[in-house]
Amino acid sequence: MGRGPLRALWDEPRAVAPPGTAWWDRALVAGLVPLTVLEAGLRTDVVWPVWDAGWALVCVAALWWRARHPLAMLVVAYGAQTVAGVVPALAGEPYSVLNVTAVVLLLAYSLGRWASGRGVVAGCVFLLGAHLGREPQYDSSGASMLLGVGALMLPVALGALARFWAASQVRAREEVRLRERERLARDLHDTVAHHVSGILMQARAAKVRGRTDPTAAVEAMDGVEEAATQTLEDMRSMVAVLREGEDDGHARTPTYGVKDIPMLAQHHGEGPQVVVHTSGDVERLPAAIGSALFRAAQEAVTNARRHAVEPTVVAIDLARDKDLVRLRVHDDGRPAAPARGRRTTPSYGLAGMRERVSLVGGAVQAGPDPAGGWTVEAIVPVTPSARK
Structure with a gap:
């Protein structure tokens, strides 16, 4: 059950105040001190100038x-203004509080801006x-008293609005950072898992071949070196893109697109052969869609290498029909034994694939193919706004 607005206000923590005293507050104090002395000395209606100037x-x-200390300072200042006016009134003197004391309105603003929820309630009371x-x-009329209530509560409300606006900006920045971290996690998974699966296969092949054919083992280790080098280059490129985006403040552009899908077919000896076929105008897809489709194809190939049972071919078909792009990745791995069964629960990679494709308005389906093997299919619409 959600909290009511009053309970939420009561539990609101203090806003984080800037360290020290802001320069504008120092300037305001420095300017108002001589102005206070000047007003007390020049006003002819002030009966007790030293008294009024002191408060x-x-x-x-x-x-x-x-x-x-927003609540304490409000109590001190408004209490001082009250004492400055009430004591002469009780002595029969006319109201002569200095106009400078109107700074209490700024302190009322500070109450709403910085104090905790309990502090705001206590300060308003x-x-x-x-x-x-x-x-x-002061012989004030009812209308004057009501107007005074509004004048005191308005700065408190303005301070609260400024506080909530600042908090919303902080939340927005946190959400941006969270999305960037999620994007980085997906990119790291897609890049590293793809290449590391190849490295693992090459290392296993080298181990088996090394028992009978040292030359073949050396060739397999060459494949390991090549895959490791490619992984390192991809990670350096990713870091370079992240740093560039942080330095210039511009959006970070995808590093891969549909034009890079054929490189998934580069075969390094062990594992299934990857075959790529494209049709339609896929070269002019928007960068975001192209990046999502490349990562989906990369993840599907990685999963086929890691989880399929003795696959021989992984077929990647990418086709565009007007405003619809379809990616289909199929491996011909045979049905798995129950003890080793292919993972049916969504992996992080599959979840990341679905999330990435959904961000560009598409959907992903994955599962056993009726004709045999395993199929991953992603369908993405190409909207008129995305083509711009």
């Missing part, structure tokens, strides 16, 4: 710590209680 300076000084308690001493 006004307390209000001004509270600005220095308003972000770090204090403001309303002090305001409604002191205004009758």
Whole structure:
């Protein structure tokens, strides 16, 4: 059950205030101190100038710590303004609080901006209680008192709005970072798993051949070296793209597309042969769609090498029919024995493939083929906006 709005407000933690005192607060205090002295000396209606100036300076000084201690500074400043006006009124003197004390409105803003939920509630209760308690001493009308309530609550509300806007910006940045981490995780999986599966197959072949034919074992190790070199180059390219995106602030472009799918057919001795066939205008697909299809094909080939039982051929068919692109990857591995059965629960790679394709509006299906083997099929629409 979700929390109600009042409970959510009560449990709201304090906002993280900037360290120290902001330069504008220091400038404001530095400017208001002489202005306070000047107002107290020049106003002819001020009966107790030293008294009024002293309490006004307390209000001004509270600005220095308003972000770090918003509730305490509000209580100090509004209490000082109240004492400055109520004591002369009780002595029969006219109202003569200095205009500088209006900085309490900025402290009310700070309450909504920085204080915890409990602090905001406590501060609002204090403001309303002090305001409604002191205004009758000034012979204020009901309309004037109501207007004062609005004037005090408005900056609190503005501070809360600024707080929630800042929090939404932080959440948006966190979501962007999370999506970047997820993209990086998918790219790492797709790149590393594909090449490491090849390295593993070559290493196993070298181990078997080394018992009878050392020359063949050396050839197999050459394949291991080639696959490891390609893995290293791909990871360096990935890091270079990430660094470039961070430096220039532009979107990170995919490193692979449909034009790179034929390189999946490069055969290194062991494992099934990979055959690629394309039809239709697949060369002019949008970069995002091309990258998603390449990664889907790469993951499907990797899964065939790792999980299929004695496959001989992995066929990749990529076809475009107007505004629809279809990728089909089929291996002819025979049905697995129950003890070794092919994994039927979604792997991270298959989940990443589905997520990647779904981001470009497509869908992925994977499972045993009625004609034998295993088939992965991805269908992606090419919308008019994607073609731009």
